[in-house]
Amino acid sequence: MTAVQLCNALQCQWLANAQQTPAPKAHTIIMDSNKVVENIYLLVIVTLVSVLQNAFFAQKVERECKNHNTRTSAFERVSCANRNCMDAYPTFLAVMWCAGLCLSQAPAAFAGIIYLVVRQKYFVGYLGQTSQSTPGYLFGKRVITFLSLMCVIGIANYLLVRFYGSDYKEYVETITNAATALLLIP
Amino acid sequence: MTAVQLCNALQCQWLANAQQTPAPKAHTIIMDSNKVVENIYLLVIVTLVSVLQNAFFAQKVERECKNHNTRTSAFERVSCANRNCMDAYPTFLAVMWCAGLCLSQAPAAFAGIIYLVVRQKYFVGYLGQTSQSTPGYLFGKRVITFLSLMCVIGIANYLLVRFYGSDYKEYVETITNAATALLLIP
Amino acid sequence: MTAVQLCNALQCQWLANAQQTPAPKAHTIIMDSNKVVENIYLLVIVTLVSVLQNAFFAQKVERECKNHNTRTSAFERVSCANRNCMDAYPTFLAVMWCAGLCLSQAPAAFAGIIYLVVRQKYFVGYLGQTSQSTPGYLFGKRVITFLSLMCVIGIANYLLVRFYGSDYKEYVETITNAATALLLIP
Numbered sequence: 383m384t385a386v387q388l389c390n391a392l393q394c395q396w397l398a399n400a401q402q403t404p405a406p407k408a409h410t411i412i413m414d415s416n417k418v419v420e421n422i423y424l425l426v427i428v429t430l431v432s433v434l435q436n437a438f439f440a441q442k443v444e445r446e447c448k449n450h451n452t453r454t455s456a457f458e459r460v461s462c463a464n465r466n467c468m469d470a471y472p473t474f475l476a477v478m479w480c481a482g483l484c485l486s487q488a489p490a491a492f493a494g495i496i497y498l499v500v501r502q503k504y505f506v507g508y509l510g511q512t513s514q515s516t517p518g519y520l521f522g523k524r525v526i527t528f529l530s531l532m533c534v535i536g537i538a539n540y541l542l543v544r545f546y547g548s549d550y551k552e553y554v555e556t557i558t559n560a561a562t563a564l565l566l567i568p
Numbered sequence: 569m570t571a572v573q574l575c576n577a578l579q580c581q582w583l584a585n586a587q588q589t590p591a592p593k594a595h596t597i598i599m600d601s602n603k604v605v606e607n608i609y610l611l612v613i614v615t616l617v618s619v620l621q622n623a624f625f626a627q628k629v630e631r632e633c634k635n636h637n638t639r640t641s642a643f644e645r646v647s648c649a650n651r652n653c654m655d656a657y658p659t660f661l662a663v664m665w666c667a668g669l670c671l672s673q674a675p676a677a678f679a680g681i682i683y684l685v686v687r688q689k690y691f692v693g694y695l696g697q698t699s700q701s702t703p704g705y706l707f708g709k710r711v712i713t714f715l716s717l718m719c720v721i722g723i724a725n726y727l728l729v730r731f732y733g734s735d736y737k738e739y740v741e742t743i744t745n746a747a748t749a750l751l752l753i754p
Numbered sequence: 755m756t757a758v759q760l761c762n763a764l765q766c767q768w769l770a771n772a773q774q775t776p777a778p779k780a781h782t783i784i785m786d787s788n789k790v791v792e793n794i795y796l797l798v799i800v801t802l803v804s805v806l807q808n809a810f811f812a813q814k815v816e817r818e819c820k821n822h823n824t825r826t827s828a829f830e831r832v833s834c835a836n837r838n839c840m841d842a843y844p845t846f847l848a849v850m851w852c853a854g855l856c857l858s859q860a861p862a863a864f865a866g867i868i869y870l871v872v873r874q875k876y877f878v879g880y881l882g883q884t885s886q887s888t889p890g891y892l893f894g895k896r897v898i899t900f901l902s903l904m905c906v907i908g909i910a911n912y913l914l915v916r917f918y919g920s921d922y923k924e925y926v927e928t929i930t931n932a933a934t935a936l937l938l939i940p
Contacts, residue, residue: 418607419670419726421790426666430719433712436659444705465655469837472658472844473808480798484791519816526805533802540791604793605856605912612852616905619898622845630891651841658844 424491425482429475432498436471439464439505456509463508466519467501474522477529484536486555489562490529496565497525528565532558610677611668615661618684622657625650625691642695649694652705653687660708663715670722672741675748676715682751683711714751718744796863797854801847804870808843811836811877828881835880838891839873846894849901856908858927861934862901868937869897900937904930 419426443464446457474497482490504521535554543549605612629650632643660683668676690707721740729735791798815836818829846869854862876893907926915921 416726416729419722420730422669423723423726426670426719426723429662429666430716433659433663433716437709437712440656440706447705468655468658469840470812472840472847473805475658475662476801476847477805480801483794484798519819520812523809526809530802530805533798536791537795537798540788540795543788544792602912602915605908606916608855609909609912612856612905612909615848615852616902619845619849619902623895623898626842626892633891654841654844661844661848 421487422482424487425479425494428478428491428494428498431495432471432475435498435502436468439467459509463505466508466521467505470520470522474526477526477533481529481532481536484540485532485558489555489558490532492562493525493529493532493565497522500525525565528561607673608668610673611665611680614664614677614680614684617681618657618661621684621688622654625653645695649691652694652707653691656706656708660712663712663719667715667718667722670726671718671744675741675744676718678748679711679715679718679751683708686711711751714747793859794854796859797851797866800850800863800866800870803867804843804847807870807874808840811839831881835877838880838893839877842892842894846898849898849905853901853904853908856912857904857930861927861930862904864934865897865901865904865937869894872897897937900933 442460446460474494478490478494478497481493500522535558539549539551539554543551628646632646660680664676664680664683667679686708721744725735725737725740729737814832818832846866850862850866850869853865872894907930911921911923911926915923
């Protein structure tokens with residue numbers, strides 16, 4: 383009898399525990415929303431900085447456009463620089479977000495920041511007058527390549543986990559974090 | 569006594585079992601998929617509308633391109649308007665999705681709709697012939713600024729929750745919903 | 755004896771409860787990360803292929819730009835082809851990802867691959883010299899329409915589930931998979 387009572391007492395306790403273990407609804411949703419933000423907030427910050435940079439470029443074009451209504455050389459130059467930057471922008475965004483979602487966000491965001499610095503240099507260099515400052519159409523090739531490699535590694539890791547059950551994700555993330563430093567070498 | 573020991577032993581075993589059992593597979597996936605769609609469906613609708621608008625712009629360029637094979641003034645005008653709109657399109661998409669994911673989707677989608685209306689006006693205004701209808705390179709600055717602010721607030725809220733544990737998300741969402749109405753003022 | 759039997763009965767009940775309790779934290783996070791990758795990895799692969807194609811296009815422009823510093827006809831042609839492709843790129847990416855997230859990723863990724871093939875043909879055709887190879891501004895209209903329809907169906911399905919509780923998602927996915935084959939018809 384006492385054992386049954388004890389069991390009943392334990393049952394009540396365990397049932398109470400069981401009912402508590404899944405978090406209540408409203409709380410979960412807030413948590414979920416925060417979990418989503420947790421995984422992307424660095425990427426969002428880089429995206430915001432890139433949007434600010436876009437606005438800066440567009441402002442330059444706007445001013446040049448209003449000052450000289452004729453198609454001067456300066457307008458051609460700033461418009462071309464802006465267009466080249468804008469042509470590469472969706473590619474950059476797509477690769478950065480894929481790399482951040484597939485592998486880990488910190489190296490992806492860091493590479494994104496470096497890309498923005500490279501783009502700023504490219505834009506300023508394009509506006510210069512001297513002959514040595516005539517960059518080509520492409521820029522930031524190394525960063526884009528790095529981000530693409532991150533995507534490939536992330537997907538390869540996922541497929542390895544799925545078919546062989548071995549998870550190298552932690553090692554891969556450590557190596558990626560270290561490799562990001564290589565991007566700083568000019 | 570022994571029954572209690574048994575119960576304790578079973579408790580340990582059951583707790584161990586409890587930690588291993590994931591929720592049932594098929595049901596979760598359907599739920600998860602719907603939960604993902606639930607958080608983004610307004611953004612997807614706005615994206616679809618923007619794609620329709622892009623198609624409308626491209627159709628205009630296509631027709632002008634086929635009608636006049638020479639580079640007439642009308643072709644220049646419609647092509648330039650289309651290009652300016654397309655230059656700003658990735659920026660808009662990125663900011664809208666970030667704002668929708670970080671804070672809440674309803675105000676972000678509403679601001680997106682307003683941006684599309686502004687863009688339509690800009691495009692039509694660009695095609696006009698009179699001198700008063702020569703808009704600059706930029707448009708929709710206010711909407712983009714608003715969406716950027718939403719991103720910033722969402723990330724600030726996340727960081728506050730993470731480091732201080734205080735959650736202002738509900739208040740922030742209410743204020744954002746109210747602030748969206750301000751965009752309607754011309 | 756009776757206590758053990760009771761315990762057994764309780765075990766069954768508790769096991770049923772145990773199936774509701776969520777998995778422990780660290781395990782969930784790895785699972786979650788892999789679950790995210792599981793739902794998007796085909797889309798990421800297509801995105802990577804499209805980035806490679808963009809790099810191929812940009813390389814062509816870069817080479818033409820460096821070879822002939824003057825604005826030759828070949829430069830104009832390759833630059834225009836690249837620009838038309840880049841103008842449509844964000845639209846394509848947005849629609850493909852929306853379709854993949856809202857409905858299912860396999861048909862979306864397959865349609866994306868077909869779009870990339872169409873784009874390659876368009877680019878090569880644009881560079882040709884003969885008069886029959888002067889495509890217009892638009893291309894891949896059918897693929898974009900198909901992807902937009904996928905988004906619409908996905909959202910309609912979500913709204914149906916939400917308001918009526920009936921889930922046609924499986925039938926819809928089967929039909930979509932079959933309809934993808936229609937894209938192959940030239």
